[in-house]
Amino acid sequence: MPTVWASRYASRTKGITSSAIRDLLKVTQRPGMISFGGGLPAPELFPAQRFQEACHKVLSQNSASALQYGETEGYAPLRQFVADKIARHGIKTSPDNVLITSGSQQALDLLGKLLIDTGDRVLVEAPTYLGALQAFRVFAADFVSVSIDDYGLRTELLEKPLRSDPKFMYVLPNFQNPAGTTLSEDRRVELVALAERHGVPIIEDDPYGELRYEGDHLTPLLALDRKSLPRDSSYTSGNVIYLSTFSKTLAPGLRLGWIVAPPEVIGKLAQLKQGADLHTSTFNQFVAYEVARDGFLEEHVQLIRKVYRERRDVMLDALQQFFPPGVTWTHPQGGLFLWVTLPAGLDIQAILKSALEQNVAFVPGDSFFADNKAGRGRSRQSHMRLNFSNAAPEQIREGIRRLSEAVKTHLASMSQPSELPLEV
Ligand SMILES: Cc1ncc(COP(=O)(O)O)c(C=O)c1O
Incomplete structure (x- = not known):
């Protein structure tokens, strides 16, 4: 029965639903489950010892400030x-350009609070990060989706949507969540110019x-945007x-992210943050x-790169070995995810x-x-986001094998005639 509330x-709040990922995370706690679901880092890489020493140092030398507002x-x-x-x-920034947030999800x-009025258009990639859609939806954003390909956001499609006067574009240039694709250098330059x-x-x-x-680091959009200005x-x-x-x-349990913006914007965001949690x-x-x-941090990142690179490679090999023809996937140069595209007509919820x-x-x-519809305007293909950072290599191989069986079963049943011939 609904409460008085x-x-x-x-x-x-109408139309706001729980994230499919957070709901799935509950199921993935089951013993024996191999999860490619969440974007969870590998817990065995958390630098627990260094955290322990840091906690000790902070509490013994700085507790008065560290435990204070x-x-x-x-x-x-x-x-x-x-x-x-x-x-x-090569960007001259000072601490005045930085706001520390409670995870970048809070950012x-x-x-959203700062920029979106009801019905404002917000240009997003299709597909894009679910948590951003959730955050912006609360402010009744009207999303304008622009598709991506192996080189990221398709900038050649942007002219028309940009003429519809969106408030801003939300873009994930590196190893995009969910697709794992990276925006090419040419497109970065074009995007900033647009x-x-x-x-x-x-x-x-x-x-x-x-x-x-693998490959070279590409220039952040922030740096390209400032390129025309004097370096200092x-x-x-x-x-x-x-x-x-x-x-x-480092660790997602810290809930620490940041925003880099002009000091005037940081000041405005800080006012909004006060209403949310006073401070991180x-x-x-x-x-x-x-x-x-x-x-x-730099040293630790080298270790993470080594471990995740191996896991990515194991997943790519297993996909190649077990998945049936007609299924394709991205080859991420970094990050935590790859994106599998299945032949049109498969029921992705039934496969799940x-x-x-x-x-x-x-x-x-x-x-x-x-718009919650995959493959708009095309052949309604369905997709899976697969995370490769959280499972050990042997689990990745076994998980992909099991997944391939589920896909093959559904492919086989699709090729059966859906109606039995009438007996006469
Ligand atoms: C693209 C993107 N943005 C933001 C976040 C939120 O990260 P956090 O709040 O943990 O900093 C995530 C988490 O997976 C993400 O993939």
């Missing part, structure tokens, strides 16, 4: 650490950029706001800074059901499209 829910914008040394990271791309929520020409700014979400397993000019304006996080390089956990910020400093019965999980692709 149900009739009091604000109208903006802190500034909304974040712990000053951590903001400086982020500014220094950005400076490596998306705050940016943003300038149409006056439509960009939110660049980059949680995976450091996790590259401060970041006080521009068309790109940049987001990242410690979730994939002081203790976690002190600890993260102690863990990450003195080159530890069979897969879960075989104790293997994936996320169906539909959730990553703003």
Whole structure:
């Protein structure tokens, strides 16, 4: 029975549903389950010892500040650490350009609050990060989806949607979630030029950029946007706001992310953050800074890259070995995911059901499209997002084998005539 509260829910909450991924995570806790579902880092790589030492140091030397309320914008040394990271791309930033958030998911929520009025158009990739759709949907965004291919967002399709005056574009240039694709350097340049020409700014979400397993690092949109300016000019304006996080390089349980933007925008976002949580956990910020400093983070990222590269390769090999013809997948150069495209006509929810019965999980692709319909205007192909960071290599092989059985069974039943001939 609905509670008295149900009739009091604000109208903006209508149509808000729980994330398919978070719901699936509950099922994947079952013993014996091999999960390619969540975007979970490998827990055995969490630098627990370094965290332990950092906690000890913070509590023995700095407990008065670390356990106290802190500034909304974040712990000053951590903001400086982020500014220094950005400076490596040749962008002059100061701590005033940085807001520490409770995960980059909070950054998306705050940016939604700051930028989206009811019915405002927001240009997103198809497919795109489900958590961003969830965050922006609360503010009744009207999504304009533009498809991607192996080289990321198809910039040649942007002219028309940009003329419909979207408030901003939300783009994942590196090892996109869910597809694992990377925006090519040419398209990056074109995208930044289009943003300038149409006056439509960009939110660049980059949680995976450091996790590259092959090829050269590509220039962030933020750096390309500032290229025309003198190298030492401060970041006080521009068309790109940049987001990242410690979730994939240190630990997601920290809930620490950041926004890089002109100081005026940071000030406005800080006002909104005060209403949300006053500030991000002081203790976690002190600890993260102690863990990450003195080159530890860079060293640790090298280890993560090595382990995830191997897992990606095992998954690619297993897909090649077990999956039937007609199924295709992306070849991610980094990140945590690859994206499988199945022949048209398969029922992805039915495949998920069979897969879960075989104790293997994936996320169906539909959730990553703003209109919840995969393959719009094309042949209604369905997709699976597969995560390769969380399972050990031998589990990855076994999981892909089980998944391939589920796909083959459904393919076989599709090729059976759907109606039996009448007996006469
Ligand atoms: C593209 C993207 N943005 C943002 C997030 C949120 O990350 P967090 O809130 O853990 O920093 C994720 C998490 O998977 C993501 O994939």
